[in-house]
Every structure is written in C-alpha cells, then in structure tokens.
Amino acid sequence: MEIYLDNSATTKVFGDVSEICVKVMTEDYGNASSMHHKGVVAEKYLKDAADKIAKTLKAKPKEILFTSGGTESDNIAIIGGAKAHHREGKHLITTCIEHPAVLNSMKYLEEQGFEVTYLPVTEEGIIDTDELSSAIREDTILVSIMAVNNEIGSLMPIAEAGRIIHSANPRILFHVDAVQGYGKLNLNPKQLGIDLMSVSGHKIHGPKGIGFLYIKDGIRIVPITYGGGQQGGMRSGTLNIPGIAGLGRAAEESYAGFADKIDKLYILKERLIKGLTEELSDIRINGIDTSDRHISALSDEELSEVIRKTAPHIISVSVKGVRAEVLLHALEDKEIYVSAGSACSSNHPQVSGTLKAICLPKELYDSTVRISMSEFTTDKEIDETVKAFKEIVPMLREFSRR
Amino acid sequence: MQYHAFIIKYAEIGIKGKNRYLFEEALVKQMERVLEKCEGEFSIFRVSGRIYLNAKGFDFDETVAALQRVFGITGICPAVCIERDENGKLPDINGLSAEVIKFLDGVYTDKNKTFKIKCRRVDKTYPLDSMEAAAEIGAQVLDAFPEMKVDVRDPQILVSVEIREKVNIYSEIIPGPGGMPIGTSGKACLLLSGGIDSPVAGYMIAKRGAEIEAVYFNAPPYTSERAKQKVIDLAKVIAKYTGKVRLHIINFTDIQMYIYKQCPHDELTIIMRRYMMRIADMIAAQNKCMGLITGESIGQVASQTMESLMATNEVVTDMPVYRPLIAFDKQDIVDISLKIDAYETSILPYEDCCTIFVAKHPVTKPRLEVIRSHEHRLDEKIDELVKTALDTDEILELEV
Numbered sequence: 001m002e003i004y005l006d007n008s009a010t011t012k013v014f015g016d017v018s019e020i021c022v023k024v025m026t027e028d029y030g031n032a033s034s035m036h037h038k039g040v041v042a043e044k045y046l047k048d049a050a051d052k053i054a055k056t057l058k059a060k061p062k063e064i065l066f067t068s069g070g071t072e073s074d075n076i077a078i079i080g081g082a083k084a085h086h087r088e089g090k091h092l093i094t095t096c097i098e099h100p101a102v103l104n105s106m107k108y109l110e111e112q113g114f115e116v117t118y119l120p121v122t123e124e125g126i127i128d129t130d131e132l133s134s135a136i137r138e139d140t141i142l143v144s145i146m147a148v149n150n151e152i153g154s155l156m157p158i159a160e161a162g163r164i165i166h167s168a169n170p171r172i173l174f175h176v177d178a179v180q181g182y183g184k185l186n187l188n189p190k191q192l193g194i195d196l197m198s199v200s201g202h203k204i205h206g207p208k209g210i211g212f213l214y215i216k217d218g219i220r221i222v223p224i225t226y227g228g229g230q231q232g233g234m235r236s237g238t239l240n241i242p243g244i245a246g247l248g249r250a251a252e253e254s255y256a257g258f259a260d261k262i263d264k265l266y267i268l269k270e271r272l273i274k275g276l277t278e279e280l281s282d283i284r285i286n287g288i289d290t291s292d293r294h295i296s297a298l299s300d301e302e303l304s305e306v307i308r309k310t311a312p313h314i315i316s317v318s319v320k321g322v323r324a325e326v327l328l329h330a331l332e333d334k335e336i337y338v339s340a341g342s343a344c345s346s347n348h349p350q351v352s353g354t355l356k357a358i359c360l361p362k363e364l365y366d367s368t369v370r371i372s373m374s375e376f377t378t379d380k381e382i383d384e385t386v387k388a389f390k391e392i393v394p395m396l397r398e399f400s401r402r
Numbered sequence: 403m404q405y406h407a408f409i410i411k412y413a414e415i416g417i418k419g420k421n422r423y424l425f426e427e428a429l430v431k432q433m434e435r436v437l438e439k440c441e442g443e444f445s446i447f448r449v450s451g452r453i454y455l456n457a458k459g460f461d462f463d464e465t466v467a468a469l470q471r472v473f474g475i476t477g478i479c480p481a482v483c484i485e486r487d488e489n490g491k492l493p494d495i496n497g498l499s500a501e502v503i504k505f506l507d508g509v510y511t512d513k514n515k516t517f518k519i520k521c522r523r524v525d526k527t528y529p530l531d532s533m534e535a536a537a538e539i540g541a542q543v544l545d546a547f548p549e550m551k552v553d554v555r556d557p558q559i560l561v562s563v564e565i566r567e568k569v570n571i572y573s574e575i576i577p578g579p580g581g582m583p584i585g586t587s588g589k590a591c592l593l594l595s596g597g598i599d600s601p602v603a604g605y606m607i608a609k610r611g612a613e614i615e616a617v618y619f620n621a622p623p624y625t626s627e628r629a630k631q632k633v634i635d636l637a638k639v640i641a642k643y644t645g646k647v648r649l650h651i652i653n654f655t656d657i658q659m660y661i662y663k664q665c666p667h668d669e670l671t672i673i674m675r676r677y678m679m680r681i682a683d684m685i686a687a688q689n690k691c692m693g694l695i696t697g698e699s700i701g702q703v704a705s706q707t708m709e710s711l712m713a714t715n716e717v718v719t720d721m722p723v724y725r726p727l728i729a730f731d732k733q734d735i736v737d738i739s740l741k742i743d744a745y746e747t748s749i750l751p752y753e754d755c756c757t758i759f760v761a762k763h764p765v766t767k768p769r770l771e772v773i774r775s776h777e778h779r780l781d782e783k784i785d786e787l788v789k790t791a792l793d794t795d796e797i798l799e800l801e802v
Contacts, residue, residue, distance in 0.1 A: 325753075329623030399662055399759070 049248025073198030089139025125154030147181030153314025162193025206250030210243030475578030599697030
C-alpha cells in the first residue's frame with residue numbers, strides 16, 4: 001500500500017481537475033485573446049475559474065491574477081510592490097523563516113538599494129507581534145509574512161499582523177505567502193487586512209505550473225514581465241487556460257465541506273503525534289515541543305488545544321540519532337513517502353533556516369523529517385506510518401555513525 | 403565549407419604486423435556504432451592503410467563529436483572530394499588548382515598565412531607527378547591569394563592533395579582520442595562508485611581497447627535511488643565511448659552492517675573494501691573478465707595509502723588489478739573527468755556506501771595480520787551474506 005505523506009511538496013490532482021484540463025487541452029483549446037468563438041469559449045473558463053477562486057476568498061474576480069505558481073506570485077507581489085512604492089520609502093519587513101521565493105526576492109531588492117528587516121520567530125515558529133510593531137518605520141512600504149510555515153506547519157498571526165501594519169500606516173502593503181495555507185485555512189483577505197496573497201495550484205490538488213496572486217482592488221503594483229498585455233498588462237503571456245480551469249476546480253473542491261475536512265486532519269495529526277511520542281523515545285515534534293513544554297507533560301485536552309494552534313496537515317519530527325535521509329529511504333522501502341526536514345548531505349551541508357530559527361538543537365538539524373497530509377490521508381495510513389517508525393527507528397539507531 | 407568525407411588517421415594500429423586487419427576491422431566497427439546514431443548517410447572504406455569515411459547530408463559537429471569517441475582514431479581530416487567526369491577523367495592541373503583555391507577560400511577567411519601544398523599522386527596515369535603537381539598548384543594559389551606565402555618547412559596551413567580514384571583535398575587534422583579500438587583487448591571489471599575517479603579509470607582502460615563490465619555497491623536505505631541513478635548515468639558516460647556496458651548492482655547493506663557490528667569501527671572502510679574486491683573478483687571471473695579496474699591513487703584518502711592498497715589487493719585471487727590513476731594527482735583526474743563529460747554527474751551530492759559509516763579517524767596504516775584476525779569475527783555469517791549479495795545481483799545493460 002502506497003502512503004503518500006509529502007503533500008506539502010506536491011499533491012495528487014483531483015479527478016475532476018485532470019478531467020477539465022484534458023477537455024480544455026483537447027477540445028476547448030482556443031486562445032482566450034482570440035476574437036472568434038474558440039477564444040470566447042476559452043475566456044469563459046478563465047472567468048469561471050476567477051469566480052470560483054474569488055468565492056473561496058470572499059473577494060472579487062478581478063482581484064485574481066493568474067501566475068505560474070507560488071514563486072512567481074511572491075516575486076510579483078514583493079518586487080512589483082516595492083518598485084511601485086519606492087518613492088514612499090525603501091524599507092521592507094519579512095520573517096526569517098519564509099520560503100526562498102520570498103527571501104530571495106528580498107535579497108534581490110536589497111541589492112537594488114532597499115533595506116529589509118527579518119523578524120525572528122519563537123521556538124513555536126511564529127513571530128512576536130510586538131517585534132513587528134517596533135520594526136515598522138516611517139519608510140516601511142511592504143510587509144511579507146507567510147500564513148503557514150512549510151517546514152514545521154506553524155501558523156503566523158496574520159489577522160493581528162494585518163491590524164498592526166495598517167494601524168501604523170494604511171499605505172503599507174501587506175503580502176501573505178499562503179502557498180501552504182490556502183485550502184487549509186479560511187482566508188478572507190479583506191477581513192485579515194491582506195493586500196497581496198500568493199497561492200499555488202499544485203499544493204491543493206490542482207495542476208503544477210499554475211497559481212494566482214490576490215491583489216486587493218485599488219492596490220498598485222507594477223509588472224515584472226513585459227509582453228502582449230494580457231491580464232491588464234500585469235502579467236503578459238498567453239493564458240494557461242487548462243491550468244487555470246484546473247485551478248478553479250481544485251479551489252472549489254478544496255473548500256467544499258471545509259470544516260469537516262480540517263477537523264479530520266487535526267484528528268489525524270493528533271493521532272500521529274500521539275502515536276509517535278508513545279512509541280518512540282528521544283523524538284521532538286517541532287513547533288509543539290519547545291524547551292519548556294513537552295508533549296509528554298500535556299494532558300490530552302492540552303495537547304489537542306496546542307495542535308489546533310498549528311496547521312492541520314504538517315508535522316515536523318526530529319528523531320535523535322537517525323539521519324533524516326536514511327529514515328526517508330527506509331520509509332520509502334515500505335512505500336511511505338515523507339520529506340527530509342533539511343536537505344543535508346555529506347558534501348553539501350545546507351541547514352534549513354526554519355530549523356535554525358526555532359532554535360532546534362544542532363544535532364537534530366539533520367534528523368528531521370516532515371510528514372504532510374492531505375484530505376485523502378486515512379487513519380489506517382497514519383497507523384501504518386507509526387508502525388513503520390516503530391520498526392525502523394530502533395534499527396537505524398543501532399547503526400549510527402560512531 | 404561543405405565537406406564530402408573524413409580521412410581517419412590512426413597511429414598505433416599502423417605498426418601492427420599481420421594482425422593489423424583485425425585492429426582495422428575493430429576500428430571500423432566502432433565507427434559504425436557511433437555513426438549509427440548520427441544524422442546522414444555514411445560509408446566507410448579501408449584503402450591501403452587508411453580509412454575513408456564518405457558522408458552525405460550530415461551535421462559536421464555531431465559527426466566529429468561522435469568520431470572523437472572512437473578509440474584508435476588519432477586524427478579526423480575533413481576533406482573535399484573531386485569526382486571523375488563521365489569519361490572517367492580527373493580535372494587537369496588548372497581545374498585541380500581551382501578546386502584547391504576554392505577550398506582554401508572556403509576554410510580560411512584570413513589568408514595572411516604561410517602554406518605548403520603536399521601532393522600524393524597514387525593514380526600514376528595522372529600526367530603530372532606529385533612534385534610537379536604540388537609546385538603548379540602552389541603557384542596558382544599564390545596568384546589567387548597574393549597575401550599568402552609559401553613555407554615548406556613549417557607552414558601554418560598544410561594542404562594535402564591526394565590524386566587517387568578521386569581527388570581528396572584536406573588541410574585540418576582534428577585530434578581523435580587515440581588509444582586502441584574497443585574489442586581488441588578483452589574485458590575488464592570496473593569498480594564504479596559515484597565519485598570522480600572510477601569513471602576516469604574505466605575510461606582509461608577502455609581506451610586501451612578493453613570492454614567494460616562494471617560493479618556498483620548499493621546500500622539502501624543509507625544510499626538513495628538518486629545515488630544509484632547517478633552511477634547508472636556514469637556508466638552511460640563510459641558507454642558513450644565503449645558501447646554497451648553491463649552494470650552489476652550489488653546490495654551491500656547487510657554485509658556492511660555485519661562488518662559494522664563485528665569489527666572495530668576504524669577498520670570498517672578497509673574491511674568493507676576487501677569485501678568489495680572479493681565480490682568484484684567473483685563477478686569478474688563469472689563474466690570472463692581479465693582484470694579488475696579501480697580508481698585508486700596512492701595516498702588520496704585513508705583507504706588508498708600503500709598499506710591500505712596492500713590490504714585490499716591481498717584478497718584478489720589471480721586477477722590483475724588495473725589502477726590507471728595510481729600516480730595521478732586529483733587535478734589531473736578532474737581534468738580528464740571534465741574532458742569526458744563525467745564531472746558534472748560525479749559531483750552530484752549523493753552519498754555512496756563508502757561515506758555513510760566512515761569513522762572519524764579510519765586507520766591509515768592497517769596491519770595485515772590485524773585486519774585478517776578481525777575479519778575472522780565475520781566467519782559465522784559472511785559467506786552466506788556474500789552469496790545472497792551475488793544471487794540478488796541486479797544487472798543493467800546500458801547503452802547510449
């Protein structure tokens with residue numbers, strides 16, 4: 001039985017999604033910019049997808065800009081936002097545990113003369129909102145904070161951040177990288193004070209190579225690519241209608257029966273965390289175990305409460321004395337697919353910024369795996385996974401590097 | 403310039419005696435192998451100690467690159483061919499000179515060079531002899547390009563004009579890889595890891611005409627599928643030069659774990675390498691190989707000191723162990739790795755089984771009797787484990 005628990009890397013597309021993509025590619029393959037009937041049909045898919053997505057956000061369809069995915073959305077929001085407002089100031093704020101698509105956009109802007117403040121995070125992987133308040137300056141023009149951390153599943157206080165930012169200065173652009181959050185959280189940008197929000201299709205059972213950027217009506221940013229002027233000139237290039245149609249369908253389906261799905265995921269997450277901590281010694285559930293809070297000391301209710309303050313689908317486990325890559329391959333042998341918390345190898349040590357930022361003990365950097373679930377994950381898969389850990393970990397610990 | 407043929411030069415084969423035809427046949431066969439994958443129509447002729455490759459509708463760069471992967475070739479000369487007319491006549495000396503002038507004009511944009519015309523009249527019915535023809539063509543070239551100068555001792559451009567069944571005109575010699583054609587030396591078994599050295603070692607022995615059988619020791623879950631794929635890709639790099647390479651993938655995990663449990667940790671690598679040599683030795687014998695090939699180089703790492711080499715060499719039965727890199731510095735090895743296009747793959751950062759449990763301070767001067775006595779701690783199960791490893795050998799036939 002194949003158990004796919006790497007859904008934060010990518011997901012299987014919904015059946016409906018592949019169906020509509022194929023239909024658009026083989027039958028309704030027109031260019032949405034064409035004047036004739038084929039173009040009109042293609043444009044309908046575009047409008048329909050924007051409608052569906054807007055509905056999930058309680059936003060307007062014209063606030064949706066289609067892009068190639070999370071990275072491009074982050075780039076347009078941050079670089080396009082900073083370039084549009086550089087006359088008002090050159091200061092930006094982000095956190096030190098963002099995705100490289102955000103961090104490297106910031107780095108690029110630093111080279112262009114902007115100044116960036118990187119907010120630290122607690123051991124739980126969240127920012128301290130007081131630090132955000134004191135980081136905001138008169139020349140701050142943009143703040144970018146992720147909704148859900150991709151490595152440990154911590155939930156950032158987005159609503160509070162939105163309030164703080166806009167009460168300090170309503171002109172500051174608030175960008176949220178919601179690549180790991182969309183489909184798992186109720187995100188209403190207007191309520192949350194979000195001006196720009198990045199989403200990727202393939203993390204929500206949609207196709208790869210498609211995503212969108214929510215741009216609040218009235219927010220001014222400048223394009224970063226130039227061409228034929230599609231999507232109001234904000235992002236030129238022939239529209240990827242098969243991907244867009246698939247994304248629309250995936251968005252709609254992700255939010256169908258939402259509350260139940262999320263509740264089920266939390267129950268699974270709890271089951272997994274309890275299973276692992278009961279069966280194995282010397283492990284740490286990142287974002288939940290901290291230096292002064294241990295799962296073993298929590299009552300069931302307390303644990304449940306703590307877990308519900310994190311994302312429902314991501315679990316980061318550090319297993320002392322076991323190399324993550326080896327654990328990953330041993331699980332792979334049982335057809336269980338997870339990811340290594342930190343891409344590390346003997347030749348190219350590359351420590352994850354997130355694990356460092358949450359003050360994970362050094363010896364655990366290379367012993368961390370990420371388990372990420374989807375709505376298709378079952379009780380049985382979780383039990384099998386716990387069983388596999390119980391079998392594999394003691395064996396691997398016996399053969400550690402001496 | 404539109405060339406019609408390549409004249410293939412070979413060096414060492416030329417000095418073979420009665421066996422020479424065998425070497426030439428092998429060379430032709432290898433040329434046919436690489437050209438099969440190239441666009442165009444090719445025909446190969448062996449004429450009095452040289453090989454002609456006629457080509458039509460081909461891509462010049464692709465064809466040359468393919469020929470540069472054929473061991474045995476020392477030079478590739480792109481040539482223009484002048485055919486006889488319908489009466490079976492070759493152009494007269496004025497016609498011939500015009501062709502040479504056209505050739506020079508096409509190949510060299512800058513004419514400010516010294517040159518020499520070298521003529522070989524094989525067809526003795528041609529009215530001028532070699533010397534006369536060369537002198538006459540040279541004179542007409544000088545008339546056509548006054549900026550060119552004759553230098554018969556050390557010309558910048560040496561134009562060869564061969565008057566045979568056709569006339570061949572060529573001036574450039576593109577270097578080939580040298581060596582001996584594959585199939586003229588037998589087969590050897592390469593211990594292939596994911597590193598920089600072993601593919602280079604395999605290449606060097608193959609260059610002497612040997613076919614390659616390769617062995618890789620895999621250690622899942624400690625090594626990944628990508629590490630295995632990397633070795634497959636490296637075997638394919640070698641196969642570009644040699645044709646089909648058979649790669650044996652041996653699951654080494656249980657043996658390695660058993661050594662880890664039973665033997666001192668600082669001797670793990672050396673004992674492990676002794677078992678790799680033993681297993682490679684058996685695979686070589688089963689597959690009619692006449693030697694083992696390793697990428698070892700004296701002193702490069704702890705397991706390649708002279709003491710360590712003695713320790714790993716000791717377990718090989720009567721196979722010679724070829725270590726073509728034994729006296730090479732790392733940079734020299736890297737240079738060859740780059741040249742044969744293996745480097746990019748070799749440096750991909752996946753762990754191989756030699757690095758996973760390596761001790762912080764492995765022995766650098768292992769004493770044979772100590773190693774032997776520690777190895778006895780494996781007596782109970784090791785034969786069984788080796789047998790299982792050999793029985794579960796995964797064999798891939800790799801071709802490009």
